Amino acid sequence: MDYLIQQVINGLTLGSIYGLIAIGYTMVFGIIGMVNFAHGDVFMLSAFVALIIFLALSQLFGTINLALALLLVLVAGMALTALWAWTIERVAYRPLRGSFRLAPMISAIGMSIFLSNFVQWAQGPNNKPLEMVPTEIITIALGAGSITLSWKQITIMVTTAVLLMALWYLVQKTPLGRAQRACEQDRKMASILGVDVDRTISLTFVIGAALAAVAGLLWMVNYSQVNFADGYVPGVKAFTAAVLGGIGSLQGAVLGGILIGLIETLWSAYFSLAYKDVAALLILIVVLVFMPSGLFGRPDVEKV
Amino acid sequence: MQPIADPLLTVDRLTMRFGGLLAINALTFEVGRGQITALIGPNGAGKTTVFNCITGFYQPTGGRMALAHRGPVQEQELAGLTASGRRYDRHACGGLFLLERMQDHEIAAKARVARTFQNIRLFPAMTVLENLIVAQHRELMKASRFSIAGLLGTKGYRAAEEQAVERARHWLEKTGLVDRADEPAGDLPYGAQRRLEIARAMCTQPMLLCLDEPAAGLNPRESADLTRLIRAIRDETGTSVLLIEHDMSVVMEISDHVVVIEYGCKIADGTPEEIKSDANVIAAYLGVEDAETAVAVVEAGA
Amino acid sequence: MAVDAARPQSHATPPQSPAAPPQTYMSAALPGALKSALLTALVTLGLCFPIVAWETQLDIESRLTLVSWWGYVAAFVAIAFVGRFAYVMWRALPREQRQAIAPRAKLSADVKQRIAIVGLLLLIFFPFISIAAAGTAGSIKWIDNYGTQILIYILLAWGLNIVVGLAGLLDLGYVAFYAVGAYSSALLAKNFGLSFWLCLPLAGIFAAMYGLMIGIPVLRLRGDYLAIVTLAFAEIVQRVAVNWDTVTGGYNGISGIPRPTLFGYSLSPGPDSLPSLLGLAPSPLYRVIFLFYLVLVMALLVNWVATRLRRLPLGRAWEALREDEIACRSLGINTVTTKLSAFATGAFFGGIAGPLFAARQGIVSPSSFVFMESAMILAIVVLGGLGSQLGVAIAAVVMIGGTELLRELGWLKAVFGPEFDPGKYRMLIFGFAMVLLMVVRPRGFITHRDPSITLGGRQTERQA
Structure with missing residues (x-):
């Protein structure tokens, strides 16, 4: 029983990270109907940014307060990753609006290939290990057994919860959120009514990337290592989460992320570690084929 | 009534x-x-x-x-x-x-039953003639024996293709597009695209x-x-x-x-x-x- | 990285008169261009910090340390500044003047045909040219590593071209068909002793069946979902190849695959081989040359079928499907079976590339069938112009051959240091080129599209 609870906690931790990445997929898809294939690599890049800034801080100032360091890394990582996403949208996606059907997807694939190879070029092909948060754990007695909760897991879940609330406020209560929802429904009409569509789309990419940067830092915290190829599989899993939750839906993306995290952890714990990625891939295929609108999505009506 | x-x-x-x-x-x-x-x-x-x-x-x-x-x-x-x-x-x-x-x-x-669309739906990168030949897909597909006879270039298939081109030519003449037959359909002016869409529908007989x-x-x-x-x-x-x-x-x-x-x-x-x-x-x-x-x-x- | 801040200004500059010299336009655009270039340089600085500026490296105690590369950052910032400045100035010129300085190249059908014939002749005589240039021992690398490897990529790209270029179905998991072909032929040869010549078509058939199996549920999906699902299937195939080690040999793969024979005679060095029966000196060269021609013949066969299909109702329906699926349905075309046929045909060609790959390497292992391989084949098809057979072949030669060739150039190592490996830059360039091409010329470098049929049967030339 406590083994199960332990696995659920691990799954929730992992799921929080997937959920944060999934939001970027779902927001971009909602507003321009495009699968931002490079988003997983933006996430990977952000993990590197977090790693380097953390190292630089500790080299420059020696030992500083860990919470302060993490906060600085978080803010800087979000800003720098957002700049990357802004540039990518500007250079690789914006000129393609109104181009032929496959162009944005091909461009996104090209960007994904470019980013992972760029990071490989800049940082080398090896794993980069670094313990950011001490591995200390808290043990909670539970009936006969006990479960453990590490500082890492607490950091991850608290950060995710706080940022999701901030995002919810941003999308529901601010003019930006309104503009975003307007563009989602009818871009042409929104622009006639004075919404700056280009700016809104740019900001959507920026927000998605900033959340991916949070996920990148949390990934470093959780796994204590990163590699240039780490954008691909988490990217696919986060996309699966977005699809499972119903693409275009924010709460769907978070819920989907948590579900994927749980499924992956439980599958590895009880079934087969070797095929843990296959579980997520199978879910992706089954959901796309049999319930493409996911849990919270709107059905796609074909326009003739 | x-x-x-x-x-x-x-x-x-x-x-x-x-x-x-x-x-x-x-x-x-x-x-x-x-x-x-x-x-x-x-x-x-x-x-x-x-x-x-x-x-x-x-x-x-x-x-x-x-x-x-x-x-x-x-x-x-x-x-x-x-x-x-x-x-x-x-x-x-x-x-x-x-x-x-x-x-x-x-x-x-x-x-x-053939139809046209309110917002014209042609095959823009294909030529005018190709648009009309695609409309006769099913007949030609049968004549090409699902591509086997077509790959070999048999007489039966050639005749069927010739006939399809003739039908296309007939409708191109009717719609006044015969001079532009080998241009990409997307390059035609709006009115000609509307006529082409009708010609394409008619090619399905x-x-x-x-x-x-x-x-x-x-x-x-x-x-x-x-x-x-x-x-x-x-x-x-x-x-x-x-x-x-x-x-x-x-x-x-x-x-x-x-x-x-x-x-x-x-x-x-x-x-x-x-x-x-x-x-x-x-x-x-x-x-x-x-x-x-x-x-x-x-x-x-x- | 481009920032468009200055574009409005550069457009707003009043064109003094159509005949005004370039300097007039340039001086008017100068302030805007400087501002824009500065902004671009700043953004580039932000992008390079910290990912380029500091490289994380493990020291002797396996702790991460930072190594500074500020020189690279400065170089990138400078390139961005100069590049953006030049671009804005260039855009400031009126269209006529730009075209007068750098006219756009157009490839007519005539020129294309000539390129194709010369290319084919080069391919046919390539082994002899290599032997003449590099001697018998030195030519093996050229024929095998350049010739055969590139030809396999061309074959794969021609196969994928049917799916992506003609039918417009974005398949990100093409490598799965290649893998199914390679593994099925390797297993059939090792476990049942089937000859290469039987394995070759069987590999294609297995791959086509796999294509049909995944195609039936998947082809109803919209374009980008299709791409993701094909990717997922390919990943699963790769994971199965890794983990099902009792059958596939896991990471080590299957080795010792019998080499292809010619009418039952081996071509590898040995007592009963064809060269020794003919009284020739033993050398691995014969096998390499034989494989080269084998792959060449298969590639030409694929090309013949693909070119021919394009001029048949099926191929036209594929192209129509790419252009407008709803219009297809209104004309009585069953889009599901049409898509399936494209998928299965592409899969078949991908499948027959598998045994050829196995014949070249003598081993199949999961590391040859990763996503990057699919991405590379897709990049070749995209850069070749989505649908153009010649363009795809040229793209494969330039991209695969080009990066392989860079390794040969010793002076590059002298310039960039002894660890310089151009192969590492291949995918970097591929990715960048894909984005650039989509932005600049989304229909490919060779934009001319040959009509599949013309009125009165005569070939006319038109720019697509």
Whole structure:
């Protein structure tokens, strides 16, 4: 029983990270109907940014307060990753609006290939290990057994919860959120009514990337290592989460992320570690084929 | 309003519901064999939805759409087919089809209903001629023995291809596009693209041709050419035509029969003369939606 | 990185007169261009910090340390500044003047045909040219590593071209068909002793069947979902190849695959081989040359079928499907079976590339069938112009051959240091080129599209 609870906690931790990445997929898809294939690599890049800034801080100032360091890394990582996403949208996606059907997807694939190879070029092909948060754990007695909760897991879940609330406020209560929802429904009409569509789309990419940067830092915290190829599989899993939750839906993306995290952890714990990625891939295929609108999505009506 | 003696298509209590929205409500009308029938109504009346149901792009919520290649249809034949649960009967009436049971491509291929689209849908990177050859896909596919004979370049296939090109040439001449046959369709001016779409539909050798606002965006001269073309199609090939059109001068000039719908319901049905003087129609156009169109109706009647 | 800040200004500059010299336009655009270039340089600085500026490296105690590369950052910032400045100035010129300075190249059907013939002749004589240039021992690398490897990529790209270029179905998991072909032929040869010549078509058939199996549920999906699902299937195939080690040999793969024979005679060095029966000196060269021609013949066969299909109703329906699926349905084309046929045909060609790969390497292992391989084949098809057979072949030669060739150039190592490996830059360039091409010329470098049929049967030339 406590083994199960332990696995659920691990799954929730992992799921929080997937959920944060999934939001970027779902927001971009909602507003321009495009699968931002490079988003997983933006996430990977952000993990590197977090790693380097953390190292630089500790080299420059020696030992500083860990919470302060993490906060600085978080803010800087979000800003720098957002700049990357802004540039990518500007250079690789914006000129393609109104181009032929496959162009944005091909461009996104090209960007994904470019980013992972760029990071490989800049940082080398090896794993980069670094313990950011001490591995200390808290043990909670539970009936006969006990479960453990590490500082890492607490950091991850608290950060995710706080940022999701901030995002919810941003999308529901601010003019930006309104503009975003307007563009989602009818871009042409929104622009006639004075919404700056280009700016809104740019900001959507920026927000998605900033959340991916949070996920990148949390990934470093959780796994204590990163590699240039780490954008691909988490990217696919986060996309699966977005699809499972119903693409275009924010709460769907978070819920989907948590579900994927749980499924992956439980599958590895009880079934087969070797095929843990296959579980997520199978879910992706089954959901796309049999319930493409996911849990919270709107059905796609074909326009003739 | 008199019943049409030998309808090609009988639409019976057609109903289409999108979620909570009732787009078409128990609509009943007929398309006469060898006639030009116009479907008119204010914006949002559900005209294009009717087209999409007839051509199988939407699965209607209820009702029956029966199309007979040779009439008149005996009541028991239709009842028998409906009861049998089959989609069509190749032997009754030279081919009797229940369109609501069929998929879009089957309706085009078997029931031989061709259509155009409100926002033109050509194959823009392919040439004008290729557009017309693609329209004859099924015949050519059979002649090429699903590509085996085609790969080997047999005589039978070459002859079939030659015939397809001849048919295409015929319609290119009719639509005045023969000089531009080898240009990409996307490079044609707007009016020529509209004509090409009609030519492409005709290359499928349809029994029923559905035109969705064929005169939209055309200048008066192009519009007059179009009227002549549609009439020629009816007179020379015997193809029945069903068209949606907002340009009342076109509608009143070429239609044999007009069906008026509003909010998914039929409000009038008859010859152009009858429609012009129908109180319901004038009220619908004048009172509800579109004053300009109403004026056009009154003027056309004057 | 481009920032568009200055574009409005550069457009707003009043064109003094059509005949005005370039200097007039340039001086008017100068302030805007400087501002824009500065902004671009700043953005580039932000992008390079910290990912380029500091490289994380493990020291002797396996702890991460930072190594500074500020020189690279400065170089990138400078390139961005100069590049952006030049671009804005260039855009400031009126169109006529730009075209007068750098006219756009157009490839007519005539020129294309000539390129194709010369290319084919080069390919046919390539082994002899290599032997003449590099001697018998030195030519093996050229024929095998350049010739055969590139030809396999061309074959794969021609196969994928049917799916992506003609039918417009974005398949991100093409490598799965290649893998199914390679593994099925390797297993059939090792376990049942089937000859290469039987394995070759069987590999294609297995791959096509796999294509049909995944195609039936998947082809209803919209374009980008299709791409993701094909990717997922390919990943699963790769994971199965890794983990099902009792059958596939896991990471080590299957080795010792019998080499292809010619009419039952081996071509590898040995007592009963064809060269020794003919009294020739034993050398691995014969096997390499034989494989080269084998792959060449298969590639030409694929090309013949693909070119021919394009001029048949099926191929035209594929192209029509790419252009407008709804219009296809309104013309009575069954889009599901048409898509399936494209998918299965592409899969078949991908499948027959599998045994050829196995014949070249003598081993199949999961590491040859990763996503990057699919991405590379897709990149070749995209850069070749989506649908153009010649363009795809040229793209494969330039991209694969080009990066392989860079390794040969010793002076590059002298310039960039002894660890310089151009192969590492291949995917970097591929990715960048894909984005650039989509932005600049989305229909490919060779934009001319040959009509599949013309009125009166005569070929006319038109720019697509």
